[in-house]
Amino acid sequence: MMADLxxxxxxxxxxxxxAAVRGRVADYxxxxxxxxxxxxxxxxxxADGREVAGGDADMDFSIQSISKLFSLVEALSRDADxxxxxxxxxxxxxxxxxxxxxxxxxxxxxxxxxxxxAIAVTDLVAAGEDSRAGIGAILRLVRDLAGDDSIASDGxxxxxxxxxxxxxxxxxxxxxxxxxIDGPVDTTLSTYFHQCAIxxxxxxxxxxxxxxxxxxxxxxxxxxxxxxxxxxxxxxLMLSCGHYDASGxxxxxxxxxxxxxxxxxxxxxxxxxxxIAVWSPGLSPQGNSLLGTAALERLxxxxxxxxxxxxx
Ligand code: GLU
Numbered sequence: 001m002m003a004d005l006x007x008x009x010x011x012x013x014x015x016x017x018x019a020a021v022r023g024r025v026a027d028y029x030x031x032x033x034x035x036x037x038x039x040x041x042x043x044x045x046x047a048d049g050r051e052v053a054g055g056d057a058d059m060d061f062s063i064q065s066i067s068k069l070f071s072l073v074e075a076l077s078r079d080a081d082x083x084x085x086x087x088x089x090x091x092x093x094x095x096x097x098x099x100x101x102x103x104x105x106x107x108x109x110x111x112x113x114x115x116x117x118a119i120a121v122t123d124l125v126a127a128g129e130d131s132r133a134g135i136g137a138i139l140r141l142v143r144d145l146a147g148d149d150s151i152a153s154d155g156x157x158x159x160x161x162x163x164x165x166x167x168x169x170x171x172x173x174x175x176x177x178x179x180x181i182d183g184p185v186d187t188t189l190s191t192y193f194h195q196c197a198i199x200x201x202x203x204x205x206x207x208x209x210x211x212x213x214x215x216x217x218x219x220x221x222x223x224x225x226x227x228x229x230x231x232x233x234x235x236x237l238m239l240s241c242g243h244y245d246a247s248g249x250x251x252x253x254x255x256x257x258x259x260x261x262x263x264x265x266x267x268x269x270x271x272x273x274x275x276i277a278v279w280s281p282g283l284s285p286q287g288n289s290l291l292g293t294a295a296l297e298r299l300x301x302x303x304x305x306x307x308x309x310x311x312x
Contacts, residue, residue, distance in 0.1 A: 004302070004303070005044060005046070005052050005303065006052055008298070008299060008302045008303065009042060009044060009052045009053070009054045009299070010054060011298075012042065012054065012295050012298050012299060012302075013040065013042060013054030013055045015298075016040040016055070016280060016291045016294065016295050017038075017040045017055055019291055019294075021290070022037045022038070022280065022282035022290060022291060023037070023280075023281075023282025023283045023284055023289065023290030023291065024037075024282055024283055025037050025264070025281045025282055025283065026262040026263070026264075026281075026283055026287070028164065029157070029160050029161045029164060029165075029262070030160050030163075030164065031062075031154075031156050031157045031159075031160035031161070032062060032064075032157065032160075032262065032263060032281075035061070035062075035263075035264075035281045036281070037280075037281050037282040039055070039056045039059065039061075039264075039279065039280060039281055040054075040055045040056060040278075040279070040280045040291055040295070041053075041054065041055040041056035041057045041058075041059060041201070041202045041278070041279045041280075042054045042055060042057065042202055042276070042277065042278040042279070042295055042299075043057045043201075043202040043203045043205075043206040043276070043277050044206065044274050044275075044276050044299070045206045045207060045209075045210060045213075045274060045275045045276075046273065046274050047213060047214065047219070047272060047273055047274065049219065049220075051203065051206070053202070053203060056202075056279065057201065057202045057203050058201045058202075058203055059201055059202075059279075060199040060200060060201050061199065061200070061201070061263045061264060061265055061279050061281070062154060062157050062196070062197060062198075062199055062261070062263035062265075063196070063198050063199070063200050063205065063261050063263060063265055064196045064261030064262045064263040064265070065096065065113065065115075065118070065196065065259065065260060065261040065262060066205065066259050066260070066261040066263075066265050066266070066267050067138065067142075067195040067196050067198050067261070068112060068113050068117075068118040068121070068195075068259065069113075069234070069238070069259045069267065070138055070141055070142050070145075070195070070208070071118065071121050071122050071125055071138050071195055072112045072113075072118075072121050072234065072237075073141060073225065073226060073234070074125050074137055074138055074141050075121045075122075075124040075125050076226070076230060077226070078124065078125070079124065080230075082124055083112070083121060083124060086108065086109075086120045086121075086124075086180050086181075087108070087109045087110075087111060087112045087117040087120050087121060088108060088109065088110045088111055088117075089111055089237060089240075089241075090110045090111060090240075090241075091110070091111065091240050091241050091247050091248070092110040092111060092114050092241065092244065092245065093245055094110075094114070094244075094245055095244065095245060095286070095287075096114055096115055096244040096245075096262075096286075096287055097114075097115045097167045097168065097171070098114070098116075099167065099170060099171060099174070102116045102171060102174060102175070103174065106178060107174060107175050107177070107178025107179070107180045108178075108180060109175075109180070110241075111237060111240075111241040112237065112241075113237065113238075113241045113242055113244075113259065114241070114244065115167075115168055115171055116171045116175060118192065119168065119171055119172050119175065119181065119188060119189070119192050120175055120180050120181055122134065122188055122191050122192045122195060123181035123182060123183050123188040125137055125138060125191065126183050126187050126188050126191040127182075127183060128182060128183035128184060128187065129183075129187070130187070131186075131187045131190040131191050131194070134187075134188075134191035134195075135153060135190075135191050135194040135195060138191075138195045138198075139151065139152070139153065139198065142198060142200070142208055144218075144221075144223075145207065145208035145209075145210070145211060145218060145225065146200070146204040146205070146207045146208040147207060147220055147221075148204055148207070151198065151199070151200055151204060152198070152199065153194045153195070153197045153198050153199070154197045154198075154199045155197070157196075157197035157199070158190075158193045158194045158196075158197035161193045161196060161197065162189070162190065162193045165189065165193060168189060168192065168193075169185070169189060172185045172188060172189050172192075173185055196261075200265075202265070202277040202278065202279050203277070205265060205267050205277035206267070206275045206276060206277040207220070207275070208267075209267045209268075209269055209275035209276075209277065210275045211225040211226065211231070212231055212234065212235060212257075212269045212271075212275065213269050213270060213271055213272065213273060213274055213275045214272075215228040215231050215271075215272075216228050216230060216231035234257075235257035235269055235271060235307075236257070237257075238257035238258055238259050238269070239251055239256070239257040239258075239307065242257065242258050242259040242260060243258065243259075243260050243286065243288050244260075244286050244287060244288070245286050246284065246286040246288055250288070250293065253293070253297050254268070254293070254296045254297050254300050254306075255300060255305075255306030255307060255308050255309070256268045256269060256270055256276075256296065256300055256305060256306060256307060257269045257271075257307065258296065260287070260288040260289060260292070260293075262283060262287050263279075263281065264279050264280050264281035264282065264283065264289040264292060265277065265278070265279045265289065265292065266278050266279075266288070266289055266292045266293065266296060268296050268300075270300070270303070270305035270306075270307075271307060273303075273305050274303075274305065276296065276299065278291075278292040278295045278296055279292060280292045280295070
């Protein structure tokens with residue numbers, strides 16, 4: 001199985017690195033527009049602890065919305081009832097930054113992975129404190145999970161997003177008007193922009209996802225990060241909501257719980273089998289990595305990894 005995995009990762013890396021059609025790099029955050037679309041990296045960590053890497057596996061990129069997974073874990077560990085009192089658990093079928101649905105539904109975001117839902121979750125982590133407290137807590141969690149204290153938020157990306165994040169500001173103010181968020185909007189947004197600006201490599205990200213392939217226990221430390229039930233539920237949300245209005249298509253093509261970000265990264269979980277991170281900055285029209293998705297499709301089919309596969 002390991003020989004197959006090594007060969008498959010090498011084949012996928014060669015294919016994706018040479019692909020002519022690579023998607024469009026996000027340019028609505030000016031700092032992200034500077035990243036070359038030529039990159040491709042992937043890391044697969046298996047349940048027995050082996051790491052198989054390809055391409056730009058150790059190059060940092062902006063994790064963007066993949067951070068929503070970590071802020072959700074942090075908020076759930078503080079007060080799960082408060083999380084579910086303010087955000088739903090339904091796929092949105094709308095763009096990641098849609099305003100219209102939030103207004104139609106009285107200021108309650110559909111799920112924690114669209115921008116509005118993530119801002120509402122981050123507000124619970126920031127809890128009206130100095131904005132450094134919230135981002136500090138999220139960074140501590142990510143560093144612990146990845147086993148790497150060097151992971152940091154990229155100040156230039158956070159500044160770039162804050163300077164242009166008018167839609168996110170609109171969502172936050174609208175939710176404040178509805179009582180969906182408690183804290184000062186500026187503090188919550190600053191925390192959100194800094195969490196999105198966390199820079200990680202595929203290797204660090206795949207390590208940070210290990211607890212989800214392993215029923216909530218970090219296999220590197222033996223620490224219980226979340227209960228088995230919560231790990232299953234987070235995976236359910238990743239599958240149903242992790243790719244915005246392309247979540248159904250991703251479940252259809254790949255069949256694994258995963259969370260994407262507009263930096264071009266995707267963290268995917270094959271429960272009991274592997275934690276997988278891929279990165280290629282060019283995006284589909286829905287804001288998901290084009291080649292990252294194609295790579296996961298090839299990997300999942302090649303290894304027979306799918307939550308819908310009885311043998312997985
Ligand atoms: N920071 C991005 C935003 O709020 C996150 C979007 C994404 O990665 O999908 O627009």
